[in-house]
Amino acid sequence: MLRSTISSLVPRATSVARHMSNAAKLTTVEINDVTGIATLTMNRPPVNGLNLELLTDLNNSIQEIEDNKSRGLILTSSNPTIFSAGLDILEMYKPDKERLKAFWTTLQDVWLALYGSAVPTAAAINGHSPAGGCLLATSCEYRVMLPKFTIGLNETKLGIVAPKWFMSSFLSVLPRRVAERALNQGRMFTTDEALRNGLIDEVANSKEEALAKCAEFIGSFSKVNPLARSLTKQQLRAAELSELENERAQDLEKFIFFVNQPAVQKGLGIYLENLKKKSKN
Numbered sequence: 001m002l003r004s005t006i007s008s009l010v011p012r013a014t015s016v017a018r019h020m021s022n023a024a025k026l027t028t029v030e031i032n033d034v035t036g037i038a039t040l041t042m043n044r045p046p047v048n049g050l051n052l053e054l055l056t057d058l059n060n061s062i063q064e065i066e067d068n069k070s071r072g073l074i075l076t077s078s079n080p081t082i083f084s085a086g087l088d089i090l091e092m093y094k095p096d097k098e099r100l101k102a103f104w105t106t107l108q109d110v111w112l113a114l115y116g117s118a119v120p121t122a123a124a125i126n127g128h129s130p131a132g133g134c135l136l137a138t139s140c141e142y143r144v145m146l147p148k149f150t151i152g153l154n155e156t157k158l159g160i161v162a163p164k165w166f167m168s169s170f171l172s173v174l175p176r177r178v179a180e181r182a183l184n185q186g187r188m189f190t191t192d193e194a195l196r197n198g199l200i201d202e203v204a205n206s207k208e209e210a211l212a213k214c215a216e217f218i219g220s221f222s223k224v225n226p227l228a229r230s231l232t233k234q235q236l237r238a239a240e241l242s243e244l245e246n247e248r249a250q251d252l253e254k255f256i257f258f259v260n261q262p263a264v265q266k267g268l269g270i271y272l273e274n275l276k277k278k279s280k281n
């Protein structure tokens, strides 16, 4: 994952952003040729539910951004009111065994790649960001959110348990007692509450402003040696990353066992039904 320092030495062309990824995918990557920052946009209507395909595209896009030696990565959504609705519950409800394995393994890959990314990362949270959406946002180093949305790890409200590595990302941002209470309650924070508690760093009034603030954060490293910066970040995050890397198989087993419990299946079914009822009203 280590990036070389070469990118910092190469002057940037002064042209507009260019697309690297093809629009048929569920993510797009756009590189700003002036700043060298990559914007990674999730685009899976209606709610950016993280299913196997979106996770696969996210993983490939993060890899592409690392490989292209971008100056930084900004994660955002093409949906004007939803950053990501978190994991697509349909992947976990009455699951196909092999697909469920691939789904969770790819989620692990995405977290390892994003939390462990060598480039500076920021999330422009331009909509609601529950559960898996919050996981993605808290895996980044900086968060800018639009007003009147919600963010948090609400797993207990669904009768499921956030795995340890979800908690690691959350704990890297929030004080322990705030994180512990919020996790136990399945609390969703409003934008204002998220700012007050440090779950986000800034509020912006539009997506453009959020992207600009994220770019400003990434730009704050322009005078820092990129290798020194990324090695420092990696050391700070090494313990949580190694914990999952060393326990991937057990984590997968636990997930499969847990999701297949009849009580969990029943809870997910009821939650989905309620979501559908709500969307029809």
Ligand SMILES: CCCCC/C=C\C/C=C\CC/C=C/CC(=O)SCCNC(=O)CCNC(=O)[C@H](O)C(C)(C)COP(=O)(O)OP(=O)(O)OC[C@H]1O[C@@H](n2cnc3c(N)ncnc32)[C@H](O)[C@@H]1OP(=O)(O)O
Binding pocket: 046, 047, 049, 081, 082, 084, 085, 086, 087, 088, 089, 090, 128, 130, 131, 132, 133, 154, 155, 158, 160, 161, 162, 163, 254, 255, 256, 258, 259, 272, 275, 276, 277, 278, 279, 280
């Ligand atoms: C000690 C042992 C430890 C073991 C631990 C091991 C393993 C742990 C096991 C499991 C952990 C798994 C972790 C899961 C984390 C998750 O991410 S779970 C997902 C949580 N997400 C949510 O709760 C969000 C639910 N959605 C909403 O709140 C709203 O939809 C929204 C995002 C706020 C958007 O609201 P809006 O009004 O705009 O849209 P609608 O609600 O009308 O939705 C439109 C459409 O989309 C469907 N939908 C919404 N969210 C999801 C979703 N997450 N998955 C699937 N489908 C979703 C909704 O049903 C509507 O569908 P339609 O009626 O067919 O149009």
